[in-house]
Amino acid sequence: MTAAIPLLDAAKILARCAASASHVAIEAVSETGSTNADLLARLPAGTLSRPVLRIADVQTAGRGRAGRPWLSAPGASLTFSLAWPFKGPLQRLAGLPLAVGVALAETVASLDVPVQLKWPNDLMKDGAKLAGILVETGAAPDGVPWAVIGCGINLAMPDDMEAAIGRAVSSAPWLARMDRNELVALLLSRLAAVLAEFDDTGFAPFRDRWNALQAWRGQPVNILDQGNVVHQGLAAGVDDAGRLLLDTSAGRVAVLSGDVSLRLA
Numbered sequence: 001m002t003a004a005i006p007l008l009d010a011a012k013i014l015a016r017c018a019a020s021a022s023h024v025a026i027e028a029v030s031e032t033g034s035t036n037a038d039l040l041a042r043l044p045a046g047t048l049s050r051p052v053l054r055i056a057d058v059q060t061a062g063r064g065r066a067g068r069p070w071l072s073a074p075g076a077s078l079t080f081s082l083a084w085p086f087k088g089p090l091q092r093l094a095g096l097p098l099a100v101g102v103a104l105a106e107t108v109a110s111l112d113v114p115v116q117l118k119w120p121n122d123l124m125k126d127g128a129k130l131a132g133i134l135v136e137t138g139a140a141p142d143g144v145p146w147a148v149i150g151c152g153i154n155l156a157m158p159d160d161m162e163a164a165i166g167r168a169v170s171s172a173p174w175l176a177r178m179d180r181n182e183l184v185a186l187l188l189s190r191l192a193a194v195l196a197e198f199d200d201t202g203f204a205p206f207r208d209r210w211n212a213l214q215a216w217r218g219q220p221v222n223i224l225d226q227g228n229v230v231h232q233g234l235a236a237g238v239d240d241a242g243r244l245l246l247d248t249s250a251g252r253v254a255v256l257s258g259d260v261s262l263r264l265a
Contacts, residue, residue, distance in 0.1 A: 008055055008180050016185035021192035024051040024082075031058045035081035036136060036150040043148075046141040048083055053188055055080035076176075078153040078183065084195050088145040090137050094256075095203025095242030097121040097135045100149055102209045103194035104131060107187050108153075113172050116215035119235075119244045119260050123153075124215045128170040130154055149191075204240035211237040216260075221246070223258040231255055 008028040017024070032038055035054040042048050059079045086093060101117045108115050108123065108130075115131075116124045123131035134150040155176035175183060197205070211217070216235050223231035223246065233248035243254040 007057060008184065012181040013184050013188070016182055018189035018193070020196065021188045024053050024188060024192060027052065027054045029054070029056050031060065032056045033060050035059060035079065036134060036148050039081050039083040039148045040136060040138060043138045043140055043146055048085070048140065048146060051085070051192070052083045053080060055184060076154070076156045078155055078180070079151070080184065081148055081150040082188070082191060083146055083148045086145050086147060086199050090139070090145045092202055093135070093137055093145070093147055095206070096147055096149075096198060097133050098210050098238065098242045099194055099198045099203055099206045100133050100135065100151070100191065102206050102213065103190045104133070104151065104187065105213050106209070107190045108172070108175070111175060111178070111186070113174055115213070117210060117213045118215045119238065120242070125170040125172065130170040130172060203242045207238060207240055222261045223255050224261060225258050230258060235260070
């Protein structure tokens, strides 16, 4: 009989955090529908007064981009959301998912797990998805803009969960063996520092850091919108606004939104 995986402990996470995250309230729960939905529901009531990290051992209704389900299992995934206030306006947050990707990728890489970034919001390992990011925004009653940043990281990948996902995904067994509270503290500390910097500067200072981690740079890719190919070209990094640069037969174009898929030459 295998030992039960210990629940995440909010006090232990906070005790391991760097000064950048010392003002973040931490909530650790065994199960919820969606940590993003939990935090977003508090915005209209104005009950969020400082940054909040909400993390669950299991999310039964986790979501990715475009409403896609995010599947998780106890011990196999790390799923959390961070609510964070910004100076605004909301339009300045366009490059936020990419800055979050930089924070997660740099943290994971510092733990000897090499990863790359796929525009706009995925971490890749060995050519398959390791983690996803979902950023949702809204304003509190006082007009302050907030972002709720959801992150899901595949630590281990049971066969039945991979079959349910229906496509190749990656995992990080080395991270799965770490103390969960320590891992969350490292991720939160880097995220808090990056979000504070982003609030002051926008995405531009993160451009080169993102480009250094880009997956498929110089390779032919398709840009999809609801499954339809809208652009084809060679991936050429991102610009100061976080738009994907694509070298096409008609010249370089900047893509604001869409899904990226590798198109084999």
